[in-house]
Amino acid sequence: MPLLEVKDLQVRVEEREILHGLSLTVNKGEVHAIMGPNGSGKSTLSHVIAGKPGYEVTGGQILFNGEDLLEMEPDERAAKGVFLAFQYPVEIPGVATMTFLRTALNAQRKARGESEYSTPNFLKKVRDVAASLNIPQDMLRRGINVGFSGGEKKRNEVLQMALFEPSLCILDEMDSGLDIDALRVAADGVNALRSPDRAMVVITHYQRLLNYIVPDFVHVMSKGRVVKSGNKDLALELEASGYAQFEEA
């Protein structure tokens, strides 16, 4: 059974159709890149999979491990293993990063009927993961994302991904706003999480990111549909020829 199956998905935002019958199949262990020009519906796809309010699904379905994802609340989807790394992670003043991580992890575990982490075990786990991502302890004590640099925000997303151990990771424009060094650190973090039990969907506008996170499959989106699929060479091809060839399609 595929991990994620998007079948003929049609989505509207305020009466305007954004996705016009999009299909995508992702198996465990695979890394898929979704590329496309601005406004092609890439971010909409990631939001609809994660369950962001404001989108109306008018047709098609999304199955996750064979279950109907669209029937679930966003927090249920998270507990089932859907993780979205945000393009613009939000700031929450007064809520220490450590507190947030712990509350979220325990909420997910509780939803799955697992026991909550004890404090020492939790702290050890966070410290280990943070160290591997070059995240200083001081950052964990600060309000979540408050005053973080662009690179720190993205590393904080990767930290959560490592901590929650989701089976599907969607990375929405992870490279936006990052310089090359910051990008490398974040990408290394993501690569360390590649595993036969986990799939990733990497959404990006630029080919650059895919030099660091090398995909198994590349899909090109245009006007709310996947218009071409291929292997990693397709990304290089796009880099050379641009998206214009798909715009008329």
Next chain:
Amino acid sequence: MAAVQETVDRVRQIDVDQYRYGFETIIESEKAPKGLSEDTIRFISAKKNEPEWMLEWRLEAYRRWLTMQEPTWARVDYPKIDYQDLYYYAAPKPKKEISSLDEIDPEILKTYEKLGIPLREVEALEGVVRPEGERKVAVDAVFDSVSVATTFQEELKKAGVIFMPISHAIQQHPELVKQYLGSVVPTSDNFFATLNSAVFSDGSFVYVPPGVRCPMELSTYFRINERNTGQFERTLIIADKGSYVSYLEGCTAPQRDENQLHAAVVELVALDDAEIKYSTVQNWYPGNSEGKGGIYNFVTKRGDCRGAHSKISWTQVETGSAITWKYPSCILRGDNSRGEFYSIAISNGYQQVDSGTKMLHLGKNTTSRIISKGIAAGKSQNTYRGLVTAHRKAANARNFTACDSLLIGDKCGAHTVPYIEAKNTSALFEHEATTSKISEDVLFYCVQRGLSQEEAVGLVVNGFVRDVLQQLPMEFAVEAQKLISISLEGSVG
């Protein structure tokens, strides 16, 4: 009849409301005749066995009250209160004169047990080992109009601290009461304070002698139980030179369909180098989800930093009451004195809050700090109203004010009404205000990480109020945090 009433009340409580303290205690009580007159005041005074000067003080206040108008400037809206349709005194019927906790009506003790208030000092007497770090709290419990029990008397006595019902203080320490009662909030102060002066029945009295650091937190727990009864408590705290005291107050009431009046007065006096820290967790019944019932909370709280280098700090967590009208204030009279006000005011449903503070800088080099966090949800209205003034002689007065409001949903309102007056050029006042809404993006971020909508709101709100929560004594901070989550249940559509 009682059984029928009980059934009616039970049914009433099967409601969408989350108020945890809405139960009623069935005990016999003794009430003053309904309505307000000189006779009512004589009745109360006689009940308390008061000296003549006290009765005169009350009557003078009553005569003054008759000439006063109910204030209308606050941003609150309620039907006219019929002051003749209330009971001004209700007391649990005493079997006999109470001399120890064992003689208190077990029903009352049970009530406080349900509320989680540790009234019994048995533990301490029997030397029960407490977990490390847990501090002792001496409790005075006020049930309707009378104080039912004050714990840890002996231990406090050793330190020289007087902590007793004010009705007892009038008998046992008349010189202190005469000197300080009404010296911060005069009987003529305002409509509700004047009413309180006429009819107050009990409350707490604290005196900390010079140089003494009160060995434990002092706490008063107020409970309105009777129907159609106003609660008018009066609290007076005096910190003599170089002393320190931390005082907590908590309040709850049963769920009732009719509104009940609570008009308290709290006076604090800090002499040279003394410090008073006063914390409140106000959780009176807020009314149901349709806005029916709930407490009208019209309270006058004022502290007088009378001595040089004295300090008074108010911290309040206001989650209850249908209407809150409350401005804990500081008169910064002594040179170099300091006033602080930390407030979290949460309104949900149809609650109306008009609360804030006054910092009156009279002395030189006086400083004050105001941190106010207002959270409005449901169809509620939440107003911060504050006054900061510097007197001509208050050279180098400093104030910093930060008022933040958070809106949950789009049917509530948050308002900030600051008044600032500086009568000398060396005063420096800073005022910051923000209003924000919990954004969809923040909520979605949290739920994407596995939190439910309500957990997400709770987390964001707790982050918002964090710097104020930190001002509360530990035991209260945890309780307050839980209370904040409960108050906001059902606020996310």
